[in-house]
Amino acid sequence: MLDRDVRIWKFGVAKTGIGFAAGMAYFLLTMLLDDDRKISDAQAYAGIFPFRVAAWGIALALFYGYRDRKALVILALIAGVLWSYLLDGAMAFIYHVPGMAMAIC
Secondary structure: OOOOOOOHHHHHHHHHHHHHHHHHHHHHHHHHHHOOOOOOHHHHHHHOHHHHHHHHHHHHHHHHOOOOOHHHHHHHHHHHHHHHHHHHHHHHHHOOOOOOOOOOO
16 A cells, blocks of 8 residues: 555545536536537546546545555545446436436435
């Protein structure tokens, strides 16, 4: 593991904030470029990929840096992006519950 002592709740709060900012940037960018065309869920999931990589990369760089164990941090970045998509799957599953309106976490 990495030698840095990072409180998991601090990382979680920071990653949530960074992820929220990245998600809002993606949402606003798609609103600007959309021209009233509807994009499919598959296009939305594919389009958010670079924003997720950036969000996880920023959070991991802030808390762990990339100098110490680059391969481990890259693996954590990949796992984080996959985790985000797994959460999307859970949201897509419960999307059909009355009152739910968005399938991307």
